Amino acid sequence: MPKLDLNRVPMPRQDPKVRARNFNEVALGYSAEQALAEASRCIQCPKRPCAEGCPVGVDIPDFIKALRDGNMPEAVKILKSKNSLPGVCGRVCPQETQCEETCTIAKRGAPIAIGRLERYVADWEQANKQSLNSPVDLPKPTGKRVAVVGSGPAGLTAAADLAKLGYSVTIFEALHVAGGVLVYGIPEFRLPKDIVRTEVDYVTSLGVELRLDSVIGKIDTLDELLGGGYDAVFLGTGAGLPMFLNIPGENLNGVYSANEFLTRVNLMKAYLFPEYDTPLRLGKRVAVIGGGNVAMDSARCALRLGAQEVYIVYRRSQAEMPARREEVENAEEEGIIFKFLTNPTGFLGDGRRCVRTMECIQMELGEPDESGRRRPIAKPGSEFSMDIDVAIVALGTTPNPLIAATTPGLETTRRGTVVADEMTGKTVKPKVWAGGDIVTGAATVISAMGAGKRAAASMDEYLRTLS
Amino acid sequence: MYKILFRQDLAPKIHQFKVEAPAIARKAQPGQFVVIRVDEKGERIPLSIADWHREEGSITIVFNEVGRTTRKLAALGAGDYITNFIGPLGLPAHIDKFGTVACVVAGYSVATIVPIARALKEAENRIISIIRAPSKETLFGEEQLGGLSDQLIIVTGDGSYERQGFILEPLKELLERKQIDHVITIGPACVMRLTAATTRFFGVKTIASLNPIMLDGTGMCGVCRVIVNGVTKFACVDGPEFDAHEVDWDSLMARRCTYSSDREPLLRYQCHNCAQW
Numbered sequence: 001m002p003k004l005d006l007n008r009v010p011m012p013r014q015d016p017k018v019r020a021r022n023f024n025e026v027a028l029g030y031s032a033e034q035a036l037a038e039a040s041r042c043i044q045c046p047k048r049p050c051a052e053g054c055p056v057g058v059d060i061p062d063f064i065k066a067l068r069d070g071n072m073p074e075a076v077k078i079l080k081s082k083n084s085l086p087g088v089c090g091r092v093c094p095q096e097t098q099c100e101e102t103c104t105i106a107k108r109g110a111p112i113a114i115g116r117l118e119r120y121v122a123d124w125e126q127a128n129k130q131s132l133n134s135p136v137d138l139p140k141p142t143g144k145r146v147a148v149v150g151s152g153p154a155g156l157t158a159a160a161d162l163a164k165l166g167y168s169v170t171i172f173e174a175l176h177v178a179g180g181v182l183v184y185g186i187p188e189f190r191l192p193k194d195i196v197r198t199e200v201d202y203v204t205s206l207g208v209e210l211r212l213d214s215v216i217g218k219i220d221t222l223d224e225l226l227g228g229g230y231d232a233v234f235l236g237t238g239a240g241l242p243m244f245l246n247i248p249g250e251n252l253n254g255v256y257s258a259n260e261f262l263t264r265v266n267l268m269k270a271y272l273f274p275e276y277d278t279p280l281r282l283g284k285r286v287a288v289i290g291g292g293n294v295a296m297d298s299a300r301c302a303l304r305l306g307a308q309e310v311y312i313v314y315r316r317s318q319a320e321m322p323a324r325r326e327e328v329e330n331a332e333e334e335g336i337i338f339k340f341l342t343n344p345t346g347f348l349g350d351g352r353r354c355v356r357t358m359e360c361i362q363m364e365l366g367e368p369d370e371s372g373r374r375r376p377i378a379k380p381g382s383e384f385s386m387d388i389d390v391a392i393v394a395l396g397t398t399p400n401p402l403i404a405a406t407t408p409g410l411e412t413t414r415r416g417t418v419v420a421d422e423m424t425g426k427t428v429k430p431k432v433w434a435g436g437d438i439v440t441g442a443a444t445v446i447s448a449m450g451a452g453k454r455a456a457a458s459m460d461e462y463l464r465t466l467s
Numbered sequence: 468m469y470k471i472l473f474r475q476d477l478a479p480k481i482h483q484f485k486v487e488a489p490a491i492a493r494k495a496q497p498g499q500f501v502v503i504r505v506d507e508k509g510e511r512i513p514l515s516i517a518d519w520h521r522e523e524g525s526i527t528i529v530f531n532e533v534g535r536t537t538r539k540l541a542a543l544g545a546g547d548y549i550t551n552f553i554g555p556l557g558l559p560a561h562i563d564k565f566g567t568v569a570c571v572v573a574g575y576s577v578a579t580i581v582p583i584a585r586a587l588k589e590a591e592n593r594i595i596s597i598i599r600a601p602s603k604e605t606l607f608g609e610e611q612l613g614g615l616s617d618q619l620i621i622v623t624g625d626g627s628y629e630r631q632g633f634i635l636e637p638l639k640e641l642l643e644r645k646q647i648d649h650v651i652t653i654g655p656a657c658v659m660r661l662t663a664a665t666t667r668f669f670g671v672k673t674i675a676s677l678n679p680i681m682l683d684g685t686g687m688c689g690v691c692r693v694i695v696n697g698v699t700k701f702a703c704v705d706g707p708e709f710d711a712h713e714v715d716w717d718s719l720m721a722r723r724c725t726y727s728s729d730r731e732p733l734l735r736y737q738c739h740n741c742a743q744w
Binding site: 174175176184212213214215218219220240241242244246250251252253254256257259260263264268269275276277278279281352353400401402 | 509555683686704725
């Protein structure tokens, strides 16, 4: 047996200088040889800790074995039996804190690049669709109907799982495209929209009906859905309400929420203006406020749109940044400038109500706060200002109150999240389940998918009790 | 895809469409709006709901041909389709028995106030409407709003019909005679602002239906934020109606002009090329 290679096969990527000016995907994906070489590093250990680390329970060693044996259709089948969105997850899951973190090899070297292999299998299926002869076997229809509100990762997963169990599922989506944060939030260069479209198509190929342009709470309330022939509802409307800094000057022109900025760029394709109609105002110097993945996405979009200097302004230090390390590295390579321990205190205009200056104060770290991270404290006398043309506020999001406000009997927390059982997604309102960011507040794609999956199982259990 | 059932040209560059949208028609209320996207490459823009027909499953919109999207829209006719049509969005107009209500409208907003005036009439209010149009040629809705009003005052900018002047003069006269208990104003931001400034002096509660830039229209992006009584609100979900005396008009007008080349509101707010005029 050859000696175990402790290094993973590197992922080919676009050159930073080139990619900083285009919206094409940064990571290019493994070739067949690279995938095979990486898959061969898996020792197929009997304990399978990776599968336990996966929120949707993908049989990771099995799909890797099928890949290694050259049986790609089988690898696809294994992957998709648990995960309806493998092309998405292979790209945006934080594997380093999930399956790859628990990988046995991680104790001695670099863990198996599970995410890259997942992506390879998903992309292979996409490229070889015609030659694949594996229609999904759907069970006999149960005759019961389920409404899924929101077509993001939680809703798509719940819908796919319920459809596979024989339920008649309708997804209601408020926007004009399905995918939720996968289409309006995550940029093309990290998650091509063709991939999302393909995976949404897969979900509808299971018989799921997709109703776009449908704002639940406005066209119908949850109670009207339940009274109108749906036996149960899954609520997966995410966390769509942007938080602001609440500092002076925040409503000046040129101050965007990250949601607005990313929606313009990703969903409305403002980067292709004027071919597409949606405009965007940018300028030379852009400051993005926040330290999460959304802040990285915003900064990297601004750079690609032609900004000359793009800053990430974060009030804590690098160690506390919630963004994935890989995304921070990508951003650094592309030339994003990080200003840590810096907190904006106000914006000043140019006399024409466009933002021109961001006033800041330097911070230092004190004792840990309730999040376990060290609390940033303002340093007196350290005030300074930055000249900017645009500011993008990426402080996080909270759930949209629309559904809670129109649904009596649904319990919400002070943060606006819907109260639901963590294991089953059951809310206190009969026949209503919820999962994803609407329950947890802004989190990851895969945790939302895990919640959708658990809720689907619990809904199935309930629906079986109906005559 | 949403079928255009009927098109009528109300005045030069002002068009009325009846659009097939049964789910929205079932729920539409006075004062609400839709967000539309004309085609696959289109932007999302808000348009007020001018009327609805629940049985027929239709929504009526009236729009002024001013920008890229409304020009595209104006190129369509009965039998054509609008790619996306989303609603009913925003909170319904606040309807109560106020007494005598002045409906102060300018431009194409006459259409928007009609369902509100109808609901106010049903709530047993006395309605005095003031319509302002640049000229007789551009005036429309006289019959429709007039039919709902106990008194109708028409002002044209060039004096080609009825009274010549601006909207504020007849409003001021009514206020001076203490004939008004409540004012609703819909129109260009500058008209609503000046209306608010006039009624403030008389201490008459005034409601404006605001028209900031919108994107999703469901509270997701915050582009429509307006400052009301010092607090930031999202017009799409907290409005579009607000107390006109509490609105920060400078901020609203500047934010409306984010994508205009001429961003500085001019004297009396009659900005050259303003999309509102």
